[in-house]
Amino acid sequence: MSVLVIPLEGTTAAGAACPGTGLGLYTVPQIKAAVSDSASLYSSCSYGKTMQTALVADPPVRLNCSGSSNGVPWSWATCSFDDINGWANAADEALAARGVSPDASFYTVYLVPPSACGFVGLGYVGCDGSYKCRVWLSADYWATGQAYAHELGHNIYLVHAGKYNPDGWYDEYGDWSSWMGYCCNDRCPNAPQMWQLGWLTVQQYDASSLAPGQTVQVTLPSQSTSNSGLRIDVSGWAPGVDPIFVSYRTRAAGDLQLADDVAGRVLVHQAPIANSFDAQKTVWRAALLAGGAWAQAAAGITVRVASLGSSGAAVSICRQGGAAETAASCQAGVDWDCDGLVGAASPSCSAFLGSSAAVQPPPCSPPVKPPPPARPPPRLPSPKPPPPRPRPAPVQKPSPPPPKPPAPKPPPSRPRPAPAARPLPPARPSPPSPEAALIRRG
Numbered sequence: 001m002s003v004l005v006i007p008l009e010g011t012t013a014a015g016a017a018c019p020g021t022g023l024g025l026y027t028v029p030q031i032k033a034a035v036s037d038s039a040s041l042y043s044s045c046s047y048g049k050t051m052q053t054a055l056v057a058d059p060p061v062r063l064n065c066s067g068s069s070n071g072v073p074w075s076w077a078t079c080s081f082d083d084i085n086g087w088a089n090a091a092d093e094a095l096a097a098r099g100v101s102p103d104a105s106f107y108t109v110y111l112v113p114p115s116a117c118g119f120v121g122l123g124y125v126g127c128d129g130s131y132k133c134r135v136w137l138s139a140d141y142w143a144t145g146q147a148y149a150h151e152l153g154h155n156i157y158l159v160h161a162g163k164y165n166p167d168g169w170y171d172e173y174g175d176w177s178s179w180m181g182y183c184c185n186d187r188c189p190n191a192p193q194m195w196q197l198g199w200l201t202v203q204q205y206d207a208s209s210l211a212p213g214q215t216v217q218v219t220l221p222s223q224s225t226s227n228s229g230l231r232i233d234v235s236g237w238a239p240g241v242d243p244i245f246v247s248y249r250t251r252a253a254g255d256l257q258l259a260d261d262v263a264g265r266v267l268v269h270q271a272p273i274a275n276s277f278d279a280q281k282t283v284w285r286a287a288l289l290a291g292g293a294w295a296q297a298a299a300g301i302t303v304r305v306a307s308l309g310s311s312g313a314a315v316s317i318c319r320q321g322g323a324a325e326t327a328a329s330c331q332a333g334v335d336w337d338c339d340g341l342v343g344a345a346s347p348s349c350s351a352f353l354g355s356s357a358a359v360q361p362p363p364c365s366p367p368v369k370p371p372p373p374a375r376p377p378p379r380l381p382s383p384k385p386p387p388p389r390p391r392p393a394p395v396q397k398p399s400p401p402p403p404k405p406p407a408p409k410p411p412p413s414r415p416r417p418a419p420a421a422r423p424l425p426p427a428r429p430s431p432p433s434p435e436a437a438l439i440r441r442g
C-alpha cells in the first residue's frame with residue numbers, strides 16, 4: 001500500500017502560526033521514523049503480504065490561515081469536516097505545485113498541527129479508491145507508528161476491536177490484542193481482523209467437521225510468528241451466533257509489545273465478518289492460560305487450553321451433544337456435556353457406569369477426526385468492494401468527499417456524504433467513554 005504523509009502547518013505570511021493553531025511538534029525525521037514503524041508492523045503482521053511504502057512531504061506543507069475548497073470555506077479556528085477536508089485539498093494543491101501528484105499514492109495521511117480538533121486520528125472506514133483515501137492524525141501522534149497503523153486500518157475496512165466490560169458496557173477500543181483497540185503499544189490486529197485482511201489462514205470447523213459430542217484436539221502455533229488460527233462457524237446449528245476465532249499470541253515480531261493480559265495466552269474472539277470488505281466490529285471473549293476454558297452456551301462450544309509452549313498451544317474444542325452425560329456417552333468415553341471429563345473421571349458418569357450401561361449403544365458421535373484442511377480467508381469474487389455506507393462522522397456532520405481537482409465548478413448541491421471517519425482513542429487508562437476521551441486527549 002502506497003502512502004503519502006503530509007505534515008501540515010497553518011502560518012501567516014510572516015511565518016507565525018495562524019490563530020487557532022500552532023507549529024508542528026515533531027520533525028520530519030521523527031515522522032519518518034514513525035511511518036517506518038507502521039510499515040514494519042504491516043510487513044510483520046501480514047507475514048510480508050502487505051508492504052507499506054511511504055513518502056513524507058519534506059518540508060511540511062504550509063497553508064494560509066483560511067481558504068475555501070470548491071466554494072466551501074475552511075480555517076484553522078474550527079475543526080469541522082469542512083475544515084479538515086479543506087486543509088487536505090489545499091495540501092494536495094500545494095504539493096502538486098511542488099511537482100508531487102496527489103495520485104502518487106493510494107492513501108494519504110494528513111498530519112494536523114495543534115488545532116481545535118479533539119480527535120486523535122480519523123480515517124475513512126473502507127476506501128476503494130473511488131474517492132481519495134484519507135487519514136488525519138492530530139499533533140501529538142505524528143511520531144506514533146501505531147496511530148498510522150490504526151487509521152490506515154480503517155481505510156482497509158477494519159473497525160474497532162472491542163470488549164465487553166464486566167458491567168456489560170461495550171468498550172469499542174477495549175481489545176488490547178489489536179492495533180484497532182486503544183493506542184499505542186506495538187501489536188498486530190486480532191485474529192478475526194487478520195483473517196479479514198487475508199493475513200491469517202485458519203483451520204475451520206463447522207457442522208460438517210464438528211459433530212455433537214465431538215471434541216477435537218488442535219495445536220495452535222503462535223499467531224505472532226505463524227499465520228495460523230482457528231475459526232468455528234457455528235451457523236449450521238446455532239444460527240445468529242457469530243463465528244468464534246481462536247488464536248495464540250506471544251511477544252514476538254509485530255506483537256513485541258503485547259499487553260500482559262494478552263501475551264502468552266490463547267485468545268477467543270467473535271466477529272460476524274464475512275469477507276475482506278465487511279467492516280464489522282470484533283469482540284474479545286477470553287484470554288486463556290493453560291487450564292483455562294471458555295464456553296459459548298448458545299452454540300454449546302467450549303474452548304479449553306491444555307498447555308502452552310514454544311511449539312504452540314494445545315487446545316481442545318468441544319461441541320456439546322447435550323446438557324448432561326448419558327449412559328451411552330459415559331460408556332463410550334465421550335465428553336457429551338463438554339465439562340472436560342469423560343467416563344469414570346466424570347462425576348456425572350458414576351450413576352451410569354454400572355452393568356446396564358454396557359448394553360447401551362454409543363452416542364451419535366464420530367471418532368475424533370483430523371482437522372480439516374486450512375481454508376484461506378474469504379475473498380469477494382470481484383476486487384471492487386461495495387460502496388462505503390454513509391455513517392455519521394464523529395466530529396461534525398458529514399460533508400461531501402472531495403471532488404477530483406480541478407473541479408469544473410462548485411457542485412450545485414452536496415454530493416454523497418463522506419464515508420465515516422473513525423476516531424482513534426488515547427492511550428490507557430480507558431476513559432468512561434471514547435468520546436469523552438477524545439476531548440480529554442492526552
Ligand SMILES: [Zn+2]
Nearest residue numbers: 422423424425
Ligand atoms: Zn479508530
